[in-house]
Amino acid sequence: MKLELKGLTKRFKDVTALDNVDLCLEKPGIYGLLGRNGAGKTTMLNIITARISASEGTVTLDGEPVFDSDSKLGCMHLMSEVNYLDTDLRFKEAVAYAKQSYGDKFDSDSAMRYAHAFKLEGSKKLGKLSTGYKSIYKCCLALAMDTEFVFFDEPVLGLDANHRDLFYRLLLDSYQRKEKVVVISTHLIEEAASMLEHFIIIASGRILMNLDSEQMSSYATAVSGPRDAVEALATRHSVISRVSLGGLETAYIKGIVETDDPKLSVCAVDPQRLFIELTRNEEERV
Amino acid sequence: MEISNDIQMPIFMQVSEKLTDAIFTGAFAEETQIPSTTEISMTYKINPATVLKGMNLLVDQGLIYKRRGVGMFVKQGARERIKTMRNEDFSEKFIKPLLDEAKKLDLSAEDLHKLIDKEMSDEARA
The missing domain is CATH 1.10.10.10 (Winged helix-like DNA-binding domain superfamily/Winged helix DNA-binding domain)
Known part of the structure; x- marks a missing residue:
């Protein structure tokens, strides 16, 4: 099943949250949607799942518009911080409700298994749960979805380190139970990186990069050493950013860079560092 | 791990x-x-x-x-195979970086032999 975004634009009063976005998601896999606060991640996910409408552009599934199509929307699920569930709903009831709406595309047994692993109290109302457990409640439902597309918008917000670890492992369980397109938007890049096959980076409402994990790891090289030696090498390449400490400089250079200069040390750049260097504001250079 | x-x-x-x-x-x-x-x-x-x-x-x-x-x-026979593979890689993985660093420090082959002998006898005593 092919999900396509074409020329997607969303304007709020005086802000353009999404600016002419084209994106295609088809191959099952775990995709990371990365972007700074206000970059447009949530807006994009909300438009895809028809929670809000676009100002311009289209979202189609296998060529047909998603908006207003129950059968198309039934192929997708979005877990997000915003509550669209009734706060009086107990987890057990939510599971029964999801089964009723999604049928074969929801696995009740897995939902209960995930809830058990998190020690989520099935008989407590959603509204009565702590912030962390509210997220867990929604995560457990989303993890049990076998829809072709499952979107997680900041799923680990408010979860402690153990619960985040558990969530990631259950996400892999969920994915291997039934392969699907899983998109996870997160700020915790370091924690999620090893699970991601694909990185979609958005900045100021636009897709900045769309790379698989191998392209991502060879996207940039960090070169460190005495400033003049680094500069001599940097002038021959495209530099993403520079950080200096006294006479010591590190340049983040596009592509794979090699050097024989023994004064220089060269290393690969991990996804989180690359993200930071690519999306850093001038004001943040303190 | x-x-x-x-x-x-x-x-x-x-x-x-x-x-x-x-x-x-x-x-x-x-x-x-x-x-x-x-x-x-x-x-x-x-x-x-x-x-x-x-x-x-x-x-x-x-x-x-x-x-x-x-x-x-x-x-x-997998274990034996790994041992053979690691033997083959030993120079590339351990000796070469050792020689690179030694070169930067101007250590001679003789210096290196002495250092290795000393480490080995320290370890034998421990």
């Missing part, structure tokens, strides 16, 4: 290295089943496609084999 994002080595190679290590130390014995892709993926939070890629390296090296419908097993 810790998998690191600090990618001086790609994750799939880290996976293959850890599995190789487990076979070499006997944690995964010959002719026994090794953990499934799903188990490895969940335990270390690695994408299953990456785990598979790492496992395939071991298949290519003749260390593990597939039993249809059951899973992956350690081959008879």
Whole structure:
């Protein structure tokens, strides 16, 4: 099943949250949607799942518009911080409700298994749960979805380190139970990186990069050493950013860079560092 | 086992290295089943496609084999094979970096021999 975004634009009063976005998601896999606060991640996910409408552009599934199509929307699920569930709903009831709406595309047994692993109290109302457990409640439902597309918008917000670890492992369980397109938007890049096959980076409402994990790891090289030696090498390449400490400089250079200069040390750049260097504001250079 | 994002080595190679290590130390014995892709993926939070890629390296090296419908097993003689492979890699992995650093420090071959002898006798005494 092919999900396509074409020329997607969303304007709020005086802000353009999404600016002419084209994106295609088809191959099952775990995709990371990365972007700074206000970059447009949530807006994009909300438009895809028809929670809000676009100002311009289209979202189609296998060529047909998603908006207003129950059968198309039934192929997708979005877990997000915003509550669209009734706060009086107990987890057990939510599971029964999801089964009723999604049928074969929801696995009740897995939902209960995930809830058990998190020690989520099935008989407590959603509204009565702590912030962390509210997220867990929604995560457990989303993890049990076998829809072709499952979107997680900041799923680990408010979860402690153990619960985040558990969530990631259950996400892999969920994915291997039934392969699907899983998109996870997160700020915790370091924690999620090893699970991601694909990185979609958005900045100021636009897709900045769309790379698989191998392209991502060879996207940039960090070169460190005495400033003049680094500069001599940097002038021959495209530099993403520079950080200096006294006479010591590190340049983040596009592509794979090699050097024989023994004064220089060269290393690969991990996804989180690359993200930071690519999306850093001038004001943040303190 | 810790998998690191600090990618001086790609994750799939880290996976293959850890599995190789487990076979070499006997944690995964010959002719026994090794953990499934799903188990490895969940335990270390690695994408299953990456785990598979790492496992395939071991298949290519003749260390593990597939039993249809059951899973992956350690081959008879895998430990010996790993030992041979590691012997072959020893110079590249350990001696070359040692010589590179020695060169920067102006250490002669004789200096190095002395250092090695000293370390070895210290270790023997400990």
